[in-house]
Amino acid sequence: MPRLLFNFGLFVFILGCVAHAQLPSPFDVRIDHYKTGSIHDLVINTPRPRFSWKISNNNEPSQRNIEQIAYQIQLESIKVSAKDNLFQWDSGRIVSTQSIHVPYASRYDLSAGARYRFRLRIWTSIPNESSEWTEWIYFRTAIFNLNEYLTDNANLLWIGSTKINMNELRKEFLVPNTSPVRSAIVYISGIGYYQFYINGYNVDPSRKLDPGWTTFEIRTLVATFDVTSNISAGMNAVGVKLGNGWYSGEQLGIPTYGPPRLLFTLNITFQNGEQMQVLSDQTWSGRQGSILRDSVYNGESYDARNERVDWARPGFNDSLSAWIMADSLPSPVSEARNGQLVLQDMPPIRAGFDALHIETDMSNHERDYLKSMNLKYIQGASFRDGRGSVLKPISVSQPTVGIHTFDLGQNMVGWCRVRLRGLRGVGVYFRHAEILAQPLHSTGQSTGGIYTENLRGATQFDTYILRGDPNGEIYEPTFTVHGFRYFQVSGAPNPLTVDDVECPVVHSETVLKGNFISSSPIINQIQHNIQWGQLSNIMSVPTDCPQRDERRGWMGDAALSVNEALYNFDLIKFYVNFLNLICDVQQSNGAIPDVVPNGGGYPADPNWGTALPTITWQLYRHYNDSQILSTYYDHVRAYVENIRGGYNNTGLVNLAYQFGDWVPPPPQPMTNEHLIASFAFLHDVSILINMSQVLGKTADSQAYSAFYQQLAEEFHRVFFNTAANYYADGMQSAQVLALALPNVVPENARVTVFNHLLSDISAKNNHVSTGIVSTAQLYPLLSDNGHHDLAVELISSTTYPSYGYMFTNPYENATTIWELWDAPSEGPGMNSRNHIMYGSVGAWFYSHLAGIDLSSTGITIRPRMVSETKKHLLSKINCQLSTLYGLVQVSYTRDERDTVANSILMSVIIPPNTQAKVVFEPLFPGSRCITLLEDNQTIWSLASAEFTHVRNFAVERDTRTDFMTVHIGSGRYEFQVVWQ
Template sequence: MRCLYYCRNLFLFFLWTIVDARWPSPFDVRIDHHKVETSHDLVINTARPQFSWKISVLDNLLQRNVQQIAYQIQLQSIKITQQDEKFEWDSERIISSQSIHVPYTGQYDLLPSKYYSFRVRVWIKNLEEPSEWTDWIQFRTPIFNLHEYVTKNADLLWIGSTKINMNELRKEFLIPNASPIKSAIAYISGLGYYEFYLNGNKIDPSRKLDPGWTTYEKRTLIVSFDLSANITAGMNAVGVKLGNGWYSQEQQHGESKYGPPRLIFILTVTFENGGTMQVFSDQTWTGREGSIKHDSVYNGEICDSRNDRSNWSRVGFNDSLSAWIMPEPMPSPANISRNGLIVLQDMPPIRAGSDALHFEVITDSQQQGYLNSEDIGDMKGAKLTDGGTLKPIVMWDSDSGVKTFDLGQNMVGWCRIRFHGPSGFGVYMRHGEVLTQPVISTKQSARNIYTENLREATASDTYVLRGDPVYEIYEPTFTVHGFRYLSIFAPPNALTMDDVECPFVHSETTLKGHFSTSNPIVNQIQHNIQWGQLSNMMSLPTDCPQRNERRGWMGDAALSVDEALYNFDLIKFYHNFLDLIIDVQRDDGEVPDFVPGNSYPPDPNWGTALPTITWQVYRHYNDVHTLEVYYNHVVAYVEYFHSVYKSTGLANFPVKYGDWVPPPPQPMTNTHLITSFAFLHDIYLLINMSQVLGKQEDTNTYTILYQKLAEEFHQVFFSTSSNFYADGMQAAQVLALALPGVVPTNVRAAVINQLVNDINQKGIHVTTGIVSTAQIYPILSDNGHHDLALELISSTTYPSYGYMFTNSYENATTIWELWNAPLTGPGMNSRNHIMYGSVGAWFYSHLAGIDVSSNMITIRPRMASETKKHLMLKLDCQLSTLYGLIHVSYTRDERDTMANSVLLHVTIPPNARARVIFEPLFIGGQCKTLIEGRKIIWSSDVNKQNVEGFEIEKDSTTGLMTVHIGSGQYEFQALWQ
């Protein structure tokens, strides 16, 4: 039957090629890394953008080796006024297979404040006709030099008040009817946060906590909106709510450089006849204190809804109950004298609910894979596909008058709550990750929410009802909470679960990775990682979302970036974070431990975020431009620690945190070894960057330095009498093995044995902190101990990932900060930390075996031996790349239970090539037969090679079998003997 299916599709494909038909147009088009499909107002902040697209394939046809041989891009300006000159650029037919990061090569730069549109088509190998064109895709350019525009315009003011809590500002303005309106572009920044209203309507309702948090004196972000469809001739009204956000002395522990909220606003209206008018933030606006009496990221919000004014942002509003007064001119947050900048926010915003997460992979049903729902098992927590808004799964009365709701999932956001009660009735709400700590002897909890681990953050909201006759809904505006449980104290009405819903809030992104197996422990860890990663994406990567911290700790960001980029589309997000790092990089190359922040000098395993994130973004997106932009900053950073090294050597290399929080009672290994690892790691990355960029002199210089340091590392930290590094702990062996060229060949086996023996002596448990945990799983898999790595990840006893959701006290739906969270004190004990989520990269890179770090995709699943295959009998993984979807799925012994075999389904996207590597299923195993689509393509009896377009290689030393393939869907069976 399968043969008939293949033949039928090949016949249909042949028919399609001889009729007068066009190949489908490219899809998932991107410009300057922005996804066109998910960007409603496409603002491209460069005069020379790059384009990417994916090649379509015909529906229901099994096509292979689909290759682009040429492309054509057409770009044109859109005339807004009669005076505008039409601009057109046509690349014409470019003979090239390039479909990612294709540069705009027009003679002239794109102009600022203009509308453009473009379209793309491609030519496919063996087809004469080009594909269909994409639709024309519209975008606009902003004011390119916003900083200069803002600082040189004397009529434009930052406005606010030092006298009152002026958190609502409004202005009415007249647009003459002399000529039709062609465009209306606004620029706005409200610090710390703002919400923007026009003629009574909130602009972009799901957009929250805007603009992104920065070191404001160095970089203040401003956001642009196209209001062309919202503005009308005649009177209009604009309203802005302001929140404290991170721009407050309360949030910044009293730093005087931050202060009251402030607003800057620019509106430029262009008419068809070429005329323009502008509305600026100035002292013609009026402001007051609105219904939000206090707001704080850490401490929540106090809202008295009796102060709401329903029509406050509409024309003709007249308030007889409030005093609207003239705002004061306020100083710019950007320190002009110290090169502070006001720049466009060029990354997706924070959003709430369904608009926050898009999907490029299928997560609920398995297409052409081998897993089914029974294989995957039940999962604790909510699904990312549930629509972005969580409902309680259970509720109860905790204490007298306290109603507690369990959302079933540790999340980040807030709750919309429906109240009904008299005007002036006050309600108090608190949020917590877990319930009160159980009594150890009984393991029972009082089922009150536990808030001690929030430290000084109250994570509470207070709402005063206005007394609407039916009901009213409260939803916080300028705060965010990390929580699973919500307690409402003495509500005015008998609340039900239907009265509460809680939007999940994070930086807008796209889910690009899906990973599931027949191992339920691994599946739950993957669930917890994805929810934890999203929870800690709040315009920058944070460490935790609940207590009085939530900072951009660079150690956490460096450890999680590889995992994050496998799971989510985050190139703009990480570009912004790299900008935040270099904003505060000192002249000597030094960076702090977290940004925004001034915690100088960094621990080397925290400062590594600069080189590590730069390199990982390049690896995952093959984007050389990222290396070009940040390369000199990476060099400066490495040279900073090089200068430190000259006075300390590796033996005394500086330490602040080391291999943070190993599982008690385990001690931390030699801390100088840990930081020396980071130093060598970063030099090695720099060597790789210099090679990509063709900087041969740097390559030579840092290669010599690395070789010298590699020898010193071994000499300083290796014990010749014991044949292991430092004190013999797991972390020391792992970090030495993770550095190329450090462990000499003659002692490598001894070091690996020391690591393996220690893991076994600890009952197959890790003793590693966050730095070495990120390395231990790939080290084991790459050095002949993949079975042990699978046993480690499958453990449910302390300390392990599985213990986090199978212990007697609480069941985690995100990743803990501490291995023993329920049994330790509250001071530093987050239940939603991403630093240990680093293991998620190993899921994709080793368990599924996907490597996209070069033009040739590598598929090399590491599989358990025959004796341990029960740990992972089946696997299914999808990864959406810039070329399209990679799908890897395998099952063991599916067709012939008597044979040592594996069935492997692989999908390679069009315009890509791959090598599929099969590993022996047992030590000394030799491949007997390779089958694809039920046809033998290689046999040890015949030793066939290059059969039917397959290029096959056998490594006689390792037993590895490599098959080179083009795009398309394949089903292989490998039999071993």
């Protein structure tokens, strides 16, 4: 009997453990917006961080209505030395549904330069029990007053040389053996770029082109590294390589910039509490190393004969080089401009597999989907399966003797590693290009060479001189970066194959959080091109292009692409940094420039300056973080008031501009530039109203609402052509922008203006004549106003001008987005094949084709539907979006079941701790929903009810529009909606 009781008790215990293990639990924890699971050395730059987490459903999306009812966070300090005090904070059980941006609520700020760990657990409604604690998550805090800390140390110098190209610096130092090393923290800034070595090892090998680009005299970024595991008792050595980067006058022509320079401090704390420092000072020595020349635009020259393998190791002795004492150089920051040394509080630029983390992945599904739909595979490289982080050539040709031309199959940004074998002193030359040489007009055939004229002043040219290693040697550049698809090698001493070349993709570290695929091969290719184009243009700042002598932070490109970028990638830290750079160069009157950093051209064109309010607002939309609005509200308001000052002198009719609706498709002219500028002004006033309402600034909200109404009436009055019943000159852009602004076009004119727009598009055989500003507004405008069919027709076009033409024309097949609609027909002057400004349409894929809208009140799923007669254009979509709450997925199929015509099958996944409404539009004009099923069970029917609660579903029918809305909690849902 006792044995039976024991077994039964054990069985109950095991069941209890299994049940407890299956409880919804927190995962993917963030602190201060950083994903804790993907960062080895997590550094927080605030004394009062906030926490976010997702709630697991144990891979059972069918488990529904999971809601958090409480959480508990425990945080404690980690003692570094015997003198440290232990700090602990326990939130206790906090009854709250909040799982994002949860504040650290202790009475005491976290200490600067300290180590901590935290963990959390939650209680959910299913069941009402606590989850297991997460594993302890470790982080450290930065020195919060970093500028004061670094500038107050009189022994700490910026070092380098004005005498030689001193791009390798080193110092040896003795660590006493009196007490174990418990902590060794480095703060470093090497500008333009640096690479950092301790005892011969690159401390962070995938980290490249550091620090991030800034207006250096106002803000110079400093990185921090935990090198505790690299330091040992006895002699140690530190080595730093320096590159010119954006601090070079060659790049920007800024005469006050000069040679590279280094600021370095190593703080070692021992177990007994004693400390020691290693600082950049004139005890360091330096030389010109193997890099003879480096330039962002013009590439690198590298002489491998100058390599010194052990140069960053202790005991190194070099009898072949002249190492001289480093000079003290001026700080790059300007006291006159209140310059600051600031922690680089964003992910760094990385190369290869560490650059892109995958949070959503449909790679297997994508292949099956394309195969089942009999669709061709997408041109270019896929980063979803991991191979896209380091590309291998898909072919190699030899157009002339001694030249190898490699095709990567994908327009990319980075460089190539090349395996070479040859005699000492042999020079090998590398060139990079986006396309092959233009076809000969007589034959229509390419010569096989590469086309570099569109690079303008940027040569993208690297040189390598072999050291003569009989085992072979591998070269890859250090302080330059290239935009290219074709990689040409000249003078290689040995025949090269595709196996001798691999090319790491380089960009600011980020997470792929969005995936979109459909039954349309055209849309799939556009999505591919947008994602690759966006990755190509996040290089510590959002750039316009990655290949020619530009690559700058053009604000118009950043504003147009930010919504798309935030659907596809996790970039909140990246864009917050950019907002700070904009504010750095904002003038006292509120004006900002067209380009940031190193802004020029004050005041900005309104459609370029809109980057400040637009990025701020889009970050709030995607991350539901009102703190961002609070931080930048005054800057946005000052900017709007600056535009208002100009408006007071000119009115809208002559509002100042520089660029208008940039690069419409030739031969179309540009529409009225003052109307284009006025659109941006009204757009930004509207954003300011929204910001003020969220922040509860009632007076501002009322004042700017009244001002907006004044502007709206003036816009119509001065730009509307009463004789012709359209805006300005009647071009598409003018109608699109007027219609996109709220309350501008009077109701009695709206139908007429819309019909004129539609007629113009029809007269151009369903093609656009829009530039970058109006193209961004066109597709949502059509979809939201009953013309979704037309929007899908336009995006599906492959004839000029269209997105599809970029990869179906007879000249070249794009794998990123072109700068110009007619790139092959244009000259080299301004003709990038990797520009992101027209990538704005990518946001529409998520917001309208998949219909995902995120707001502070919940998730709305409302895919716009093409009509029955046009469903061949888009009969299926599948979209994943990883949000701060978890995965949102929308998948629909039209008329999959032969027995049921005029139906939609839709699968939806809603993450735990959220609510959603799913909206179904009529499939054709005049149709009504007759049956709505979920999991093959009727939850609403026209015959039985207008509004019903069945199986906890709330279903509503809008009798005016015949839209059907279902209110749901978290989980997986399988809907079928039948229309007649």
